[in-house]
Amino acid sequence: MEQLFLQNTRRRKMGKVIAVANQKGGVGKTTTAINLSAALAVMEKKTLLIDADPKANASSGVGIEPQSVEKGIYECLIGSAEAREAIVETDTPNLYLLPASIDLVGAEVELPKLDEREEKLRNAIAPIKDEYDYIIIDCSPSLGLVTINAFTAADSVIIPVQCQYFALEGLGKLLNTIRIVQSRLNTSLEIEGILLTMFDARLRLNKQVAEDVRHHFQQVVFNTIIYNNVKLAEAPSHGLSVIMYDAGSTGAVNYMNLAVEIIEKNTAKA
Numbered sequence: 001m002e003q004l005f006l007q008n009t010r011r012r013k014m015g016k017v018i019a020v021a022n023q024k025g026g027v028g029k030t031t032t033a034i035n036l037s038a039a040l041a042v043m044e045k046k047t048l049l050i051d052a053d054p055k056a057n058a059s060s061g062v063g064i065e066p067q068s069v070e071k072g073i074y075e076c077l078i079g080s081a082e083a084r085e086a087i088v089e090t091d092t093p094n095l096y097l098l099p100a101s102i103d104l105v106g107a108e109v110e111l112p113k114l115d116e117r118e119e120k121l122r123n124a125i126a127p128i129k130d131e132y133d134y135i136i137i138d139c140s141p142s143l144g145l146v147t148i149n150a151f152t153a154a155d156s157v158i159i160p161v162q163c164q165y166f167a168l169e170g171l172g173k174l175l176n177t178i179r180i181v182q183s184r185l186n187t188s189l190e191i192e193g194i195l196l197t198m199f200d201a202r203l204r205l206n207k208q209v210a211e212d213v214r215h216h217f218q219q220v221v222f223n224t225i226i227y228n229n230v231k232l233a234e235a236p237s238h239g240l241s242v243i244m245y246d247a248g249s250t251g252a253v254n255y256m257n258l259a260v261e262i263i264e265k266n267t268a269k270a
Helices: 029-042 057-061 073-078 102-113 117-125 145-153 171-184 204-220 230-238 250-269
Strands: 016-020 047-052 095-098 134-139 156-162 190-199 221-227
Touching (some): 016 145, 029 047, 029 057, 029 095, 029 134, 029 190, 047 057, 047 073, 047 117, 047 145, 057 230, 102 145, 117 145, 134 145, 145 171, 156 171, 190 204, 190 250, 204 221
Parallel strands (some): 016 156, 047 095, 047 134
């Protein structure tokens, strides 16, 4: 397996930063960021969810309306606000949010003008990183400067992959971008895992895609699979994670299992 996928065994002294990324839209990226964060929080891990997507769906998905955001990730990136003053509490115990608003679209225009433009997010969260057990970043479905900032700030990346035809489309470009960040900006960046999402056990194609992904990426793929579940689709409209919306649903159980898998993996490495 390539060095890209080798896990870093050094002991971390601060909260682990995990970016959730895939430039292919509709793969369950924001759903994963929201519900993994909530699952970690419910398991008494103090967790910060960073919404780095201009659509701000992660913010609204935990009950924070983007229109109400006065200070958020955009202000932190351009240096007009500190992360600590932009972070807000959510209704989920132990879960905090660094929100986004439509203003984040402007970051792709503003950042190229700034020095150390790829390191703005890493610098912004450095003072508060050790206050959290986990920091989860919901990346934009693109490979622009905001996503590069997320990779530069992160310890690892989770890549959600939909169990559908063309599931691996664009994955090579994403992995190449991660390699570039590894070589130039963040040498300790690693792949936390590839997460199979939107799985329907009734469909032969879904099973075949899952087998193909596991065969190609082997131990990099999480054991946990996220099944298609109506509660996962309903929860965001109520401003709730699926764990808070229906803790007994398949979606909630799946993300709790993912949180357990991540905690156990990182505990074993510590």
